Amino acid sequence: MRILPVSSLSALAAALLLSTNLAPTAPALADAPATQPHQASATLQDLVAKVDIPxxxxxxxxxxxxxxxxxxxxxxxxxxxxxxxxxxxxxxxxxxxxxxxxxxxxxxxxxxxxxxxxxxxxxxxxxxxxxxxxxxxxxxxxxxxxxxxxxxxxxxxxxxxxxxxxxxxxxxxxxxxxxxxxxxxxxxxxxxxxxxxxxxxxxxxxxxxxxxxxxxxxxxxxxxxxxxxxxxxxxxxxxxxxxxxxxxxxxxxxxxxxxxxxxxxxxAIKPVMAGPVTLAAPLSRDIHDQVPVLRLTRNWTAPGLNDPDSPALKIGMHILGGLASSRLDNALVRGKELAVSVSAYDQMFEQVSFLTMLMDVKPGVDRGKAEAAFDAVLADYLREGPTQDEVRRAVTSMLSGEIGGLERVGGFYGKGATLAEGEVYSNDPAHYKKDLAAMAALTPARIKTAMNKWLSRPAYALNVVPGERTESGDSMGGWGDEAQRPAPPADPHAKAPPLPPAPKREAPPVQPVKELAFPAIERTTLSNGIPVALARRTAVPKLVVAIDFDAGYAADALDTPGTQGLMLSMLDEGTTTLDATQIAEAQERLGARISTDGSLDTSTVMLSTLSDNLAPSLALTADLILHPAFAEGDFVRVKAQTEAALAQALSTPASLASRTLEAQVYGSHPYAQPLDGLGNARSLAALTPGDMHAAHDKWLRPDLARITVVGDVTMEKLKPLLEQAFGGWKAPANPAPVKPIDAATTPASGNRIILIDRPNSPQSVVMAGRVLPISGTTPGQEPLVLANDVLGGDFLSRLNLDIREEKGWSYGVRTSVDQPVGPRMLEVSAPVQADRTGDTIKALMADMSAFPARQPVSDEELQRVTDGAIRQMPTQFETNAAVLAGIRKNERLGRPEDYYQQLAGVYRAIDAKTIGAAAQEYLQPSGLTFVVVGDRKVVEPQLQDLGLPVEVRAAPAGAEEGSEQE
Known part of the structure; x- marks a missing residue:
């Protein structure tokens, strides 16, 4: 809460970036003939016309x-x-x-x-x-x-x-x-x-x-x-x-x-004069940091969002490094295989923007070779300019994303923010229309001209080099001349003069709130037995499709850690007839996004597409799922990217803490698999393309599949298209595998601390957890949901109000009780300033112990977590994606179809005593394993008087060391 966003200034631009820069990392599903052309039926003009906010x-x-x-x-x-x-x-x-x-x-x-x-x-x-x-x-x-x-x-x-x-x-x-x-x-x-x-x-x-x-x-x-x-x-x-x-x-x-x-x-606010700056000559700077791979970047400033060149720069940078089939991807990731990831973007503000192209160098690649290839891609692009097909694909993907953004009325990236930013920055709430029309009218020549105008100027090469961090963020972020011109001393506690009293005003009462109207669900079954659920919603001309398989990362308990995640990430890397670039280009032409997602219990292929382009989008999705090639060359490349992602996870404090905690509390249970699906270094190194084929055939089969669809389509139209794509897909003769998620877990005998030494950390990440004696399918656990909200589940929870708002030691403290099919886990997360690590652990345990024995649920808390939860329901299911998630969760946990309609009545029947009983049974601090990722020399002395056993580990220097900790 109170976030400092890192997205671009414009709500419109942010929504578009979300829909494109997060393009498929691992699509899936398919059975349509690969020869079927994946062509869009909607023109750019059609798409622009559909973006309207009266x-x-x-x-x-x-x-x-x-x-x-x-x-x-x-x-x-x-x-x-x-x-x-x-x-x-x-x-x-x-x-x-x-x-x-x-x-x-x-x-x-x-x-x-x-x-x-x-x-x-x-x-x-x-x-x-x-x-x-x-x-x-x-x-x-x-x-x-x-x-x-x-x-x-x-x-x-x-x-x-x-x-x-x-x-x-x-x-x-x-x-x-x-x-x-x-x-x-x-x-x-x-x-x-x-x-x-x-x-x-x-x-x-x-x-x-x-x-x-x-x-x-x-x-x-x-x-x-x-x-x-x-x-x-x-x-x-x-x-x-x-x-x-x-x-x-x-x-x-x-x-x-x-x-x-x-x-x-x-x-009136005094106008600020600002604009882009052209460097007198190219600049270069290396900064050393505790990072897993070398990051090369090239940076420029450019004009603000109202400049005529801005639409061309946005699309031009998207073609360079935003599309899944971008110039940088094709040349450096899939082509010469010198990078594990690349990107390029225009971070646009009112009066200036930052243009950035970025390359994370593949470990083992010579830096000089990488830099030469990186700069050559830009030089070639500026000389050649984009093709007409690249322009169309980039604009289509952005327009599709903006149509999806019309689902939300509020929030940071909804229709309200789009109108507000048009008025604030351009004196026109409908300025988004001009931007979209300008993008739709772009030509390759116009983009080439703008890109050469702004990116042919001297660049700032800012590179992050793996090593010990030698600089501190404490001294950064200011005016820049503090060393030469120290700020005059100020007394931060100087008394301010008294204020006149404010007028008394009374808050109005909340009027009756309508009950949740969850959309009706239609059901059918394909000829091969795959169940299908559809919730029709026509607010926007888009839909989302989820194909869930009863697999997930827990399936790696029967295979090798990391198998499921790597197999899923390979699905969009090539089929028997399409390569990765062709797959990416097909999605971009359709304004579709195919991605994969994993959880402990489920492996999922997601499709988001325009209603007009449903048929070819399903055909493409089917091809990915049914005909993956798992070619040797693609496998080697993607495995290297996965190993880099693992190294990144092990260098990120919260990810390192989470991976360590999961392994410790679940022990030998299948849920001990890392939730990021990355496995460990040893297991990744051993995987082969044959393992991918075996895992695909073992887990991605129709008798383990379920299809859920939400959006602007009728069952009459949907079922024939699904039948065409998936109906001929037959289950193998061998029985479907079963994960042993009913295996016993071993409760911890007492509290303990694992301290992972990460030098030069200005903050410690504290995580704690234990396995609860209930599963996600255990009925009647709504009081636990509300008890968690009281303790640490939202901004106004006790832990957050104490450690963040009262003490000021953290940006945010949270608790969660996850809900997989198998045993549930209580998790506490508290990133805190390093010198308050020990005090934070004391405060966490004290606050948890007090609930409910010394501090029962107050009337205010009861009203907030019950009435508030009930009144929030219509907002929670505003988008197609939220409805999709609700339907899928009901299916996964075996809950009735009308669960959310009945939930308000369930909450109303829960009193403070019942919430307190759930807290007493499940949310006490006994048996917690604490994982602390921080600077040992600062943290360890603070832990000595806690009376808990402390195990000290070194932070992994890379994926190889990290594998020893899992």
């Missing part, structure tokens, strides 16, 4: 701009506010202040003691905010009956915040933000962004310093600074409010007038 707009006398979009598909309203201020507005010595203030904005206002509690109890989802260079935004999606409450609360903090902002709150949120910074810095390649902007932009450029800021500037922020920031930037005339969903302008205007109309104007 709106009405009005402006209050105080300058507040309000945009209203009506979408009646669910009884919910997205509330989106964009304040026209971000980190680019920060003066020298106050970097990170816009983001720090965003955190304070959730701490309550004059008439709202806590911003989250009333909204979450009312059923709000995605109650959040974020800061970026150009803006600060706040979002919540609420049931229609809670809209007045949301508007009251947003208006109270817009107009009457300061009386509630105390020195104590400032100090605590300062600690939270600093731990957010440590958490980001602690990741592999975590210092890259600081170095990128510092090398591309001169000192004082508004986009040079990071949004998270420097530690010194955060330390220096005073209460007086907070007040000045609010009064200078948070007036209604600097805000765009979007209401999207079950609302219309006639209803919205009197509500907005009532709650916001009396807030006086503030000063």
């Amino acid at each position: 709106y009405e707009k009005f402006v209050l006398d105080n300058g507040l701009t309000t945009i209203v979009h009506t979408d009646r598909k669910s009884p919910i309203v997205g509330v989106t506010l964009y304040y026209k201020v971000g980190s680019k507005n920060e003066p020298r010595g106050r970097t990170g202040f816009a983001h720090l203030y965003e955190h304070l904005f959730f701490g309550g206002s004059a008439n709202v003691p806590n911003f989250d509690i009333p909204l979450e109890a009312a059923g709000s989802t995605s109650t959040n905010g974020s800061t970026w260079y150009d803006r600060t935004n706040y979002i919540e999606t609420v049931p229609t009956g809670a809209l007045d409450l949301a508007l009251f609360m947003e208006s109270d903090r817009m107009g009457h915040l300061l009386p509630a902002v105390t020195q104590d709150k400032l100090d605590k949120q300062r600690g939270v933000v600093q731990n957010e910074k440590r958490q980001g810095d602690n990741q592999p390649y975590g210092l890259f962004d600081y170095a990128q902007s510092a090398g591309l932009l001169p000192i004082g450029h508004p986009y040079r310093h990071s949004t998270i800021g420097s530690m010194a500037d955060l330390d220096a922020a005073t209460l007086t600074d907070v007040r000045e920031w609010f009064t200078d930037h948070y007036g209604p005339n600097n805000v765009v409010l979007v209401l999207s969903g079950d609302i219309d302008a006639a209803t919205a205007r009197p509500k907005v007038e009532k709650w916001f109309g009396d807030i006086p104007r503030g000063p």
